[in-house]
Amino acid sequence: MTMKETMAPYGVLPQPDQHTQPFWDAAKEHRLVIQRCQRCRHYHHPPVFLCTNCNDPKATLAFEGVSGRGTVYAHYVHHFKNIGGFEDKAPYPVVAVELEEQRGLLMVTNILHCPYDQLRVGMPVEVVFEKASDEITIPQFRPRK
Amino acid sequence: MTTRETGWRRDRLGLRVWPHRGKVAIVGWGMSPVDRRWDGVSMDKTLGAYGILAIQRCLEDAGVKAEDVDGLLVCPETGAGATGGSSADWGPTRPYFAPPYDSEWGLSRLNAKWLTQNTPGLKNVKYAPEQVPAIGEEMGMAAEAVATGRCKVALLIYGMNNFEGRYRQGGQNEDDHARGDRQWSAPWSTADWLQLSGAVYVQQYCQKYGGTWEELLGPIVVNQHRNGLLKQPSDYEGWGYYAKNGPSGLTYEEYVNARPVIWPSRIWDCDRPCHSVGAFLFTTAERARDMRQKPVYVMNHNEGSARAQRSSQQVLEDAEEGRAWVAKMVYEGSGWRPQDVDIFNPYDGYSMFLPLSLEAFQWHGVKKGEAKDLVKGDISVKGPHPFSSGGGNLGNGRTRTAMYIDSIQQLRGTAGPRQVRVKAETAICAYAPGVAASYICLANSPS
Structure with missing residues (x-):
């Protein structure tokens, strides 16, 4: 039985841009925020430039705090040592988490503190944060207590 | 011409029946041996040498002379190594040889210029677009080229190269940063959106319709291997890696117990990168009637x-x-x-x-x-x-x-x-x- 308690040190860091900076700024403060259309209230992840739900070009898009709770939507365990920065971590889990705020609102993450053979679709999870550098904190998930 | 031709594409609903339906035919095919990768020394096994061989076999199959070919479509993207936008330019740094092997062209990559210069008799090519897409679109492009009169006899070439090193090593997978959309996946090491998507939708599929990954995919993978080995002497070297190199079949148990790659996908859920070239000959249905093989109409x-x-x-x-x-x-x-x-x-x-x-x-x-x-x-x-x-x-x-x-x-x-x-x-x-x-x-x- 194998599990990860941390994915640090992180070998691949995101390069936020003007559009995505709020997500990473919030993560640094251990808050999970997701972009949301202020007109139709639909969440988007990854962020979009135009709401693809209401398609209103005048609709404002803003990042809003979410609960950080969700369920495992799908999962795999990466055994292949072919990704730069992750060679020494294999095997490690990769999970798509469906956030509880909206059906189909998925985030890619790893899962910490969970034996791989206990990974299940539908498993309740919650966000945790790992410092990757002075500038970047990475949201991760773990089984919900 | 340096820009990609796109007007020929049929990429939306509402186009109705193809107006050239049945007016173009495939009249020949040829295939080189299929190796794991080039050994770096055998000049008769380069991608260029295999390209020439595939052309000659294709023309022989069709009963057509190289001089009769007036259209040549060659996809220049032969890589099977890195992923992402940088893959096309990623490759080994190595010493080159005397012409025609004084660059990657002919060794690991193919284009119309190299093939026309090095294939005996291929001297009447009038239509040779430069930016030819991968084989799926290339097939449509070749059919359309003949149908609309850009050429009368079109040779389609598709090569696959496999550099030394692990699959998908290099390119963006070596980067220590993630810009744009990759910032939502690369920090968590999602190597390949297709793999993740596959895991996502197969797990959803099993959840929704029942069954397990192994029950759904095991019989399919075993069937693919079984069919890949069913070859005959006239099939050259068998136009497949396994027909030439083994293994001599795959059982369901071997599939289930195979090495995990991105679990639950096993090594056999993924195709094996190889080094080979295929060639197909297209012409008008009218010309096809008098050729060596029974025409296969598009x-x-x-x-x-x-x-x-x-x-x-x-x-x-x-x-x-x-x-x-x-x-x-x-x-x-x-x-x-x-x-x-x-x-x-x-x-x-x-x-x-x-x-x-x-x-x-x-x-x-x-x-x-x-x-x-x-x-x-x-x-x-x-x-x-x-x-x-x-x-x-x-x-x-x-x-x-x-x-x-x-x-x-x-x-x-x-x-x-x-x-x-x-x-x-x-x-x-x-x-x-x-x-x-x-x-x-x-x-x-x-x-």
């Missing part, structure tokens, strides 16, 4: 592209809807219904693609959630449902030509031990990763 072609997905990766609904849209376009353009399709050779870079393609095209009446039932029965070439009779990339290695060669042979009736026992008058075959749509419809009659 009845339609489509080249769609992946549609928007709901979230950070493709989910089952995206995959199902995307493929259904593709299938609708293919049936509209061919004028066929699912029950009209005898041979079905969809693309299988990963095994996960196959059940959803089967359901979207409703081949043999299989509808959503029913692929798992079909594969429990007899899907071998000897049975009533000879699914993916060519063995695809999983059964032949990543040549991306098996789907086409098998379809041509089945329609000619020359597939030998792989010849299906059921009717073989029409075929749909593809190179179409994800929900992108590059399908060609073939028939042994133009009407």
Whole structure:
């Protein structure tokens, strides 16, 4: 039985841009925020430039705090040592988490503190944060207590 | 010409039946040996040498002289190494040789210029676009080139190179940063959106329709390997890696117990990158009548592209809807219904693609959630449902030509031990990763 308690040190860091900076700024403060259309209230992840739900070009898009709770939507365990920065971590889990705020609102993450053979679709999870550098904190998930 | 021609593409609904349906035919095919990779020293095994060999075999099959070829379509993207936008330029740094091997052209990459300069007799080529897409779209482009008179005899060349080193090593996978959309996946090491999507939608599929990963995909992978080994002496070296190099078959137990790559996908769920070249000859139906082989007529072609997905990766609904849209376009353009399709050779870079393609095209009446039932029965070439009779990339290695060669042979009736026992008058075959749509419809009659 194998599990990860941390994915640090992180070998691949995101390069936020003007559009995505709020997500990473919030993560640094251990808050999970997701972009949301202020007109139709639909969440988007990854962020979009135009709401693809209401398609209103005048609709404002803003990042809003979410609960950080969700369920495992799908999962795999990466055994292949072919990704730069992750060679020494294999095997490690990769999970798509469906956030509880909206059906189909998925985030890619790893899962910490969970034996791989206990990974299940539908498993309740919650966000945790790992410092990757002075500038970047990475949201991760773990089984919900 | 340096820009990519796109006006010929048939990539949306509403285009109706292809106006050139039955007026173009494939009259020859040729295939080089399939190696794991070039050994770096054998000059008769470079991609260029294999390209020339594939052309000569293709022309011999068709009974056509090299001098008669006036169209040459060569896809220059032969890489199977890195992923991402930098893959095309990623490759080894190495000393070169005397011409014509004084650059990567001819060693690991192919283009029309190199082949016309080095293939004996290929001196009357008038139409040779530079930016030729991968084989799925390339098929449509070649058919359209002949149909619209850009050339009369078009040679299509598709090579696959496999550099030393691990698959998908290099390119963006070596970067220590992630910009743009990659910032939502790379920090968590999602190497390959296709793999993640595959894991996502197969798990969803099993959740929704029942069964397990192994029950759904195991029989398909075993069938691909079985079909890939069914070759005859006239098939050159067998136009597949496994036919030449083994293993000599794959059992369900071996599949289940195979090395995990991105669990639950095993090594056999992924095609094996190889080093090979395939060639296909297209001409007008009128000219085809007097040629050596029974013509295989082109009845339609489509080249769609992946549609928007709901979230950070493709989910089952995206995959199902995307493929259904593709299938609708293919049936509209061919004028066929699912029950009209005898041979079905969809693309299988990963095994996960196959059940959803089967359901979207409703081949043999299989509808959503029913692929798992079909594969429990007899899907071998000897049975009533000879699914993916060519063995695809999983059964032949990543040549991306098996789907086409098998379809041509089945329609000619020359597939030998792989010849299906059921009717073989029409075929749909593809190179179409994800929900992108590059399908060609073939028939042994133009009407």
